Amino acid sequence: MSECCCGEKDIYLPELATITRMQHMNETELFLHLELDSGKELGHMPGQFVEVSVAGIGEAPISNTSSPTKSGFDLVVRKIGRVTNAIHAMKEGDKLGIRGPLGHGYPLEDMKGKDLVFICGGIGLVPQRSLINYVLDKPEDFGKVAILFGAASFEQRLYQDQLARWAQNDKVQLLETIDKPHPEWSGNVGVVTTIMNQIDIDLANAISLICGPPIMYKFVIMSLEQANVSNENIFVNLERRMKCGVGKCGHCQINHHYACQSGPVFRYSDLSDIPEAI
């Protein structure tokens, strides 16, 4: 019962990767650095994801958060259910199954020379980081960068060290907000749209990239449209339930689009007549 008759690769079979570094970022988010046991690089592009397997529990789609300009790859996993709880219980040296890279990432060619505005809600910062670091590693290829980050609470501000490093970069304007006030917080309070008017970049000529909880997209896109940003210049990173990651299981469909194949990154103008998208 074990031979495939056609010699083709098993698209569902994970390969092993070792956790070489891990760090609990806060109560719910865990940072992992992984290396494939084969010694090869994953070969991902910013915006792509992997299916992470814990044998005996299952798989979860997780975004690549590191730029392919670095060796190995980083993931950030939010503890929310069976697979993600199991990952949180692991330690350095443990092994995870990996399938990927999967999906369609950011179209880098179309962004060359442009100013980029990253609008991130909560864990939506995680996939965007793969592109932010890529762009900052190749400063000659891109224009200025604005990073807007909204967290639900003071404790849920992710990547504080990383944000501080970005803030020191001359090319970067960092704007942060939290939804609820906190005694130690003197910055902006309110949802991410309340800091969009502080962006120094000319929005109408820039590329805007949105990733966050499902509810966020509609409001951010409304604000961008008010700022005369055309739908061609907006990219959204959409989460859907994913089982196979390769266009077979049907779970990730957004009307006729398969988020695992034509996404998770979509150009918004390709979705404007897709009612299930936003």
Place this chain on the structure above:
Amino acid sequence: MSIKKISKEELSQLVSTLIASGDRVEGVQAKDDKFAFGPLTSADDLRLDYDVTLLSPRKYVLPPVESLMTFEVGGRYQSEYDTEKLTLIGVHPYDMIALNQIDQVFSQDEVDNHYTTRRKNMTLIACDVVTPSENVFASSMGTATVSEGYDILLTDIGDAYVADAPTEKGQALLCNAADATAEDLAKRQAVQERNQSDLNRHPLNCKIEDLPQLLEKAYDHPVWEEKAASCFSCGSCNQVCPTCYCFNVQDDVSWDLKSGTRSRAWDGCLLENFANVAGDHNFRKKRNDRFRHRLYRKGKYVPEKLGIGTACVGCGRCITACVPGIANPVDIYNTLLNDIKL
């Protein structure tokens, strides 16, 4: 090879020989007052005069639960393939067309070699419909007859079958059969022409090619809300459908907690949690969103993905299976046609 003719006794002998060989042979048999595909132990049990089977033959290419790999807890995954040889007898044209569609899904883009391995080990004997079922509308969907995908197609012409074997596997089984005469072929054509018009208990009031355009304009039509108001979200319409192929993946661990199996199992887009993600967000929370999604998959999304006419092959099983009586695709398309100008 030319088209053959075999007598009913010869077919019976052929089936007996296949069963005696020890290979797995499955075919249509009576089950109470209905019919179902199941393991054949005697050629006498085969009923090629059936109307429709309860479940479609999709269960042979995509079993309800299927192991994809085994693993050791903590690492090492090993692919599993089903390489058992299987002869499947009695697939109706609409179901054959459904299998052809699923073949296309699993071999397009990234090939699913679990599927293709199983499929390559199958010999498929199809047969033209003798008795129309109570809800069939294959004539409306262009699926009353079939021209590819099978190893043998049998057409009952009264005292014998005309047998068309386009593949080597099929020809090997028919090597002793005589050629069909012009008269036999004329009888076969008459059966097929009759089916092309008579398998039509629910006539569709437009051409199949018009469906995507119709659905393009129907997204906000009240019919979705009206029908879905009595939907139980039971998923029976998905379960019985020969063209539904969505699946879930799950891990099971052995009693010693050291190893286990990852398998896939049928899933259905009508079930409430189908589009749920973490944070308890459901992208198709409302019943009418799920109800509409199935009809759009059949009439628009899958046809566009595969470049085919329609992903509803008109078997009528969902009509029979749906307790509140709302799943009939033709009923919905015809309602839309009353209100929407193409």
